[in-house]
Structure formats: C-alpha cells, structure tokens
Amino acid sequence: MHKADIALVEMTMDIMKYAIDRLSSTKHKIGKPKSEEELKALVGETITEKGIGGEVAFNLWKKHLMKANVPIDHPRHLAFVPASPTRAAIMFDLVTSASSIHGAYWMEGAGGIFCENEAMKWIVSLTGLPKGAFGVFTSGGTAANLSAMVTAREHWRENATFNNEKGLIITSIGAHSSIKAMAKVIDVDVLLIDTEDKLKGIDLQNTINTLSPQQRKRLFAVVATGGTTNAGIIDDLDGIAEVCNSEHLWFHVDAAYGGGALAADSVRHLFNGIEKADSITIDPHKWLFSPYDCGSVIYKNPELAKKAHAQEGSYLDIFKDEGAHGFNPSDYQIQLTRRVRGLPLWFSLAMHGTKRYKQAVERGLKLAKVAGKLIEENPHVELVREPSLSCVLYRRIGWKPDDYTHWTYENHKKGFALVAPTKWKTGNTFETVSRFCFINPDTTKKDIQLILDSMR
Ligand SMILES: *Cc1c(COP(=O)(O)O)cnc(C)c1O
Numbered sequence: 001m002h003k004a005d006i007a008l009v010e011m012t013m014d015i016m017k018y019a020i021d022r023l024s025s026t027k028h029k030i031g032k033p034k035s036e037e038e039l040k041a042l043v044g045e046t047i048t049e050k051g052i053g054g055e056v057a058f059n060l061w062k063k064h065l066m067k068a069n070v071p072i073d074h075p076r077h078l079a080f081v082p083a084s085p086t087r088a089a090i091m092f093d094l095v096t097s098a099s100s101i102h103g104a105y106w107m108e109g110a111g112g113i114f115c116e117n118e119a120m121k122w123i124v125s126l127t128g129l130p131k132g133a134f135g136v137f138t139s140g141g142t143a144a145n146l147s148a149m150v151t152a153r154e155h156w157r158e159n160a161t162f163n164n165e166k167g168l169i170i171t172s173i174g175a176h177s178s179i180k181a182m183a184k185v186i187d188v189d190v191l192l193i194d195t196e197d198k199l200k201g202i203d204l205q206n207t208i209n210t211l212s213p214q215q216r217k218r219l220f221a222v223v224a225t226g227g228t229t230n231a232g233i234i235d236d237l238d239g240i241a242e243v244c245n246s247e248h249l250w251f252h253v254d255a256a257y258g259g260g261a262l263a264a265d266s267v268r269h270l271f272n273g274i275e276k277a278d279s280i281t282i283d284p285h286k287w288l289f290s291p292y293d294c295g296s297v298i299y300k301n302p303e304l305a306k307k308a309h310a311q312e313g314s315y316l317d318i319f320k321d322e323g324a325h326g327f328n329p330s331d332y333q334i335q336l337t338r339r340v341r342g343l344p345l346w347f348s349l350a351m352h353g354t355k356r357y358k359q360a361v362e363r364g365l366k367l368a369k370v371a372g373k374l375i376e377e378n379p380h381v382e383l384v385r386e387p388s389l390s391c392v393l394y395r396r397i398g399w400k401p402d403d404y405t406h407w408t409y410e411n412h413k414k415g416f417a418l419v420a421p422t423k424w425k426t427g428n429t430f431e432t433v434s435r436f437c438f439i440n441p442d443t444t445k446k447d448i449q450l451i452l453d454s455m456r
Contacts, residue, residue: 079420092347103340106326116342128275135298137342141256144297147333148279152250156220201239221250227258232389238273260287
C-alpha cells in the first residue's frame with residue numbers, strides 16, 4: 001500500500017474506535033463551553049495552506065474541542081429538551097453518511113427514501129390521521145412548522161375570496177418560539193391567546209368572535225401544541241379541531257417535543273383530536289431517540305403540500321421521468337438537497353421493534369412522576385404544577401432568580417448536571433422556577449435526588 005493509503009486506513013480505524021468508545025461509554029462528562037479566544041489559544045491555526053494532518057486535527061478535537069460541547073444524551077442533562085439517540089440509530093447515522101445518498105428524489109435515493117417512508121408510516125399510524133395522510137423528515141421542528149405554515153397559507157390563497165390580504169394565524173403564548181419566528185419568514189401576523197395553560201376550543205372560539213371582519217378575513221390557520229416545550233401541556237386538540245372545522249381554518253398541531261408520547265398508551269388519550277389535524281410536526285430527534293437532525297411534518301392531504309413546495313427547474317425535470325417514479329421528499333417541505341435523515345430512525349426501529357420505543361417513552365413519563373414524588377418528599381422544594389408529559393416545574397423555596405442561575409452554572413461547571421431554570425406565569429407575574437425534561441431512559445431516581453440535594 002502507498003503511504004497515503006496506510007494513513008487513511010489508520011485514520012479510519014482511529015475514527016471508528018472513537019465512535020465505538022463514545023457509544024459504549026456511559027460515563028462521559030457534561031462538557032462546558034469555553035470562549036472563542038480560549039479555544040483558539042488551545043488549538044491554534046487549524047486551516048492552513050498545507051493542512052495540519054488528520055492525526056493532529058483529530059487529536060485537537062479529542063483533547064480540547066469535544067470537551068467544549070455538552071453531550072446532550074447525558075443522563076443528568078435535563079435542561080431544554082434533551083436527547084437520547086439509540087446506539088443503533090447513531091451507528092446507522094454513520095452508515096447514512098458513508099453511503100452518500102441524495103435524499104431529495106426517488107431517482108437517486110430510492111433505497112434510502114423507501115426506508116424513511118417505512119419509518120414514517122409508523123409515525124403516521126401513531127397520529128390516527130385518515131388514509132392518505134403522509135409526511136417527510138425535515139431538519140427539525142422549525143422547518144416542519146414552516147413547511148406546514150407555507151402549505152396552509154398557499155391553500156388559503158387559492159380561495160376565491162382571497163384578495164391579497166396579509167395572513168393571520170392564532171396560537172397561544174404556550175406555543176414554541178419557532179411559530180412566531182416562522183410567521184416572520186412567511187410575513188403573516190400572529191395573534192397570541194394569553195394562556196400558557198391548556199388552550200381550549202372555547203377560548204379559541206371566543207377569540208375568533210372578537211376579530212373585526214377584516215381580521216377574520218385574514219385568519220387562515222390555528223396552531224395548537226401537542227406538548228408545550230416549557231411545561232408539557234397538551235392543548236384541547238379535539239375542541240380546537242371542532243372550531244377549526246366550523247370556521248374553515250387550517251389546523252396545525254406542533255408536537256415537535258410531545259409527539260413521541262403518541263406511542264405511549266398511558267397518555268395517548270390526551271392527544272385525542274390530533275387525528276383531525278391538517279398538519280402535524282413531530283421531532284424524532286427529541287422523543288423518538290434519533291440523532292440530530294431529524295424532524296418531521298405530516299399532512300392529512302400531502303397533495304396540498306406538493307402544490308406549495310414542489311420546485312420547478314429545467315435541470316430537475318429528469319427526476320420526474322419514467323423510472324424515477326416514486327416519492328420525492330423535496331416536494332413536501334422547504335428543502336431541496338437533503339440527507340436521508342430518517343434512515344437512522346428506520347434502522348433503529350427495524351432492529352428494536354416499536355414496542356421498545358413505547359417502553360422507552362413510558363420511562364420518560366415515569367421519571368417525571370418519580371421526580372414529582374421526590375419533590376413532594378423533600379421539604380426544600382415544591383411542585384409549581386403537576387408533572388405534564390415528561391416536564392416537571394418546581395421551585396426551591398426561598399430562592400430568587402439569581403440563585404437559580406448561579407446553581408445552574410455551578411452544576412454545569414462541575415460537570416455534574418445541566419438543569420436550567422425557566423419562567424412560569426401565574427396570574428400576571430412570571431416566576432423563575434426550575435425545570436426537568438426527561439427523555440433519556442438511563443436517567444435514574446438517584447440522579448434526580450442528587451440534583452435536588454444540590455439545591456440545599
Ligand atoms: C423543539 C420544538 C420546536 C423546534 O424544533 P427544532 O427541531 O428545534 O427546530 C418546535 N416546536 C416545539 C413544540 C418544540 O418543542
């Protein structure tokens with residue numbers, strides 16, 4: 001072999017060894033960020049005319065750069081929405097990269113897209129949407145929400161009475177920030193119903209009743225949340241569906257975080273009404289144990305999404321030809337060239353079976369209950385509200401906002417845990433409280449008790 005080939009083989013072995021170590025180790029530390037200046041001082045110039053060599057670059061990664069990241073699958077990472085990709089899915093993420101598949105069109109990616117679609121069929125089956133409903137994997141919940149909102153808006157514009165009004169959507173303050181952000185992208189206004197608690201059909205109807213005729217004409221969609229990111233609250237999907245139906249509004253359910261819980265029999269009833277949605281967002285990279293990045297958007301009528309999203313171009317026509325017939329994921333969301341990002345989920349589902357997924361989601365729900373009980377038993381803390389899905393909001397009695405911030409940084413600095421405060425609105429005041437979000441089935445009761453102890 002040439003020297004260069006030997007070096008490449010060695011590099012491949014090194015990288016495989018690293019991946020295996022990372023996957024089999026259960027004791028990795030919670031990393032912490034450093035400033036750009038600190039990192040630069042540690043690694044020096046890495047992009048040079050001649051290159052610094054793979055071994056040097058990889059060593060810099062292992063020694064310094066990797067440690068400035070938080071492994072989001074750490075069992076005591078309970079901040080934001082953590083993650084816990086299965087080993088099978090991570091390994092197949094490597095396979096996905098190594099296979100170099102263009103996932104936009106069936107013509108180039110039939111095998112990969114077939115697998116994605118098999119996984120998608122299972123997700124769609126969890127929603128209970130009628131026959132014909134289908135979806136695609138996106139880069140995340142933000143892209144999924146955007147894709148759904150564009151579809152809704154384009155559908156509305158086809159209405160004979162449409163007269164170039166600026167669109168308007170209704171959601172609640174419990175909705176995820178991406179709804180407001182994506183409304184800016186498509187230049188529509190958002191009316192926020194002032195409740196972070198469960199949004200009910202009657203509240204929606206009352207809000208619609210207060211609109212001026214001009215506003216009512218601009219209103220085309222309602223976004224409900226299937227598990228708020230902050231507190232795990234599921235809106236009254238059935239009631240909202242009924243209002244959307246009678247008012248002829250597009251009904252989108254953002255279940256980016258909570259959607260995984262559709263697999264859990266113990267809470268499935270809380271989502272009743274989701275089967276009436278026009279579109280749904282579910283992030284497999286949150287509660288379906290996929291590596292980043294993997295979101296999904298599902299449509300009751302995928303043809304409407306195709307009308308809104310399919311791109312035209314003379315160099316693209318070939319893909320629509322005979323022999324290339326099949327499902328083209330790029331027709332149903334905003335992205336053209338795409339990774340077959342549903343492939344790792346497919347492999348993991350195929351390997352483990354759907355029952356294991358149910359059990360893993362139930363474990364997150366159970367951990368929230370266990371945490372709720374521990375909080376009731378420990379006198380220095382108290383629940384702000386009953387745990388909802390896998391989110392637990394609680395307060396440390398006597399603490400001010402600064403105490404929470406300080407405590408978060410201390411735990412993070414020690415590499416012990418990452419648990420971040422949030423705000424909860426009661427009446428007209430926002431209170432700073434602590435929050436757990438459970439995803440990782442490897443989190444233990446002891447982990448939770450240790451974190452509570454660190455607040456003494
Ligand atoms: C996380 C989340 C999003 C955004 O999803 P990304 O994958 O981060 O883009 C949207 N909606 C809800 C309810 C979420 O929890």
